[in-house]
Amino acid sequence: GENVEQHPSTLSVQEGDSAVIKCTYSDSASNYFPWYKQELGKGPQLIIDIRSNVGEKKDQRIAVTLNKTAKHFSLHITETQPEDSAVYFCAARNTGNQFYFGTGTSLTVIP
Amino acid sequence: EAQVTQNPRYLITVTGKKLTVTCSQNMNHEYMSWYRQDPGLGLRQIYYSMNVEVTDKGDVPEGYKVSRKEKRNFPLILESPSPNQTSLYFCASSFPTSGSGEQFFGPGTRLTVL
Numbered sequence: 443g444e445n446v447e448q449h450p451s452t453l454s455v456q457e458g459d460s461a462v463i464k465c466t467y468s469d470s471a472s473n474y475f476p477w478y479k480q481e482l483g484k485g486p487q488l489i490i491d492i493r494s495n496v497g498e499k500k501d502q503r504i505a506v507t508l509n510k511t512a513k514h515f516s517l518h519i520t521e522t523q524p525e526d527s528a529v530y531f532c533a534a535r536n537t538g539n540q541f542y543f544g545t546g547t548s549l550t551v552i553p
Numbered sequence: 554e555a556q557v558t559q560n561p562r563y564l565i566t567v568t569g570k571k572l573t574v575t576c577s578q579n580m581n582h583e584y585m586s587w588y589r590q591d592p593g594l595g596l597r598q599i600y601y602s603m604n605v606e607v608t609d610k611g612d613v614p615e616g617y618k619v620s621r622k623e624k625r626n627f628p629l630i631l632e633s634p635s636p637n638q639t640s641l642y643f644c645a646s647s648f649p650t651s652g653s654g655e656q657f658f659g660p661g662t663r664l665t666v667l
Contacts, residue, residue: 476654545594
């Protein structure tokens, strides 16, 4: 089955700096790649997603890039703010509609 | 308010005592899914359902059962819980793949099996 690896597991940045989280996947047929933010005590919430026919997508301070050839995708957060502190998960959906998640990145934005 | 609800939110039980965690969504989503979240392992999909009466195994289905008799409900059943099923469980729902694909997650159920 699919294998999604996520790095780094923890990330600390100064407020205003950028944060980048990277994921790789193994199934070249995977076609949908969402990113979720999970705050303490809550369920994951979608922050951005990208489909396999698109290379980049941006939503204000958040962007996702996808390299299908290399089978990796990345989350970019610019001008980080303290409220961006949370755990972030990448995921990949295969053609069978199964989802596989990365192991998460704990992001801390230092004021 | 559009939401996914789970009950109970917290449950402590003993090995072998059958339990059901309920999940309900009010967004008319076809796709529903159960995940378990364990430290260092991220979220792992247990079962998913593309529509009523259609269920499929995810990555870690052993020890779990599900049913989808109605579109809005997708209960998770543990017929004989064991301590290794102690975990945080999330239900999620979304429109099918032709739609946005965004999964909406419930608030989670923390299960402890003694």
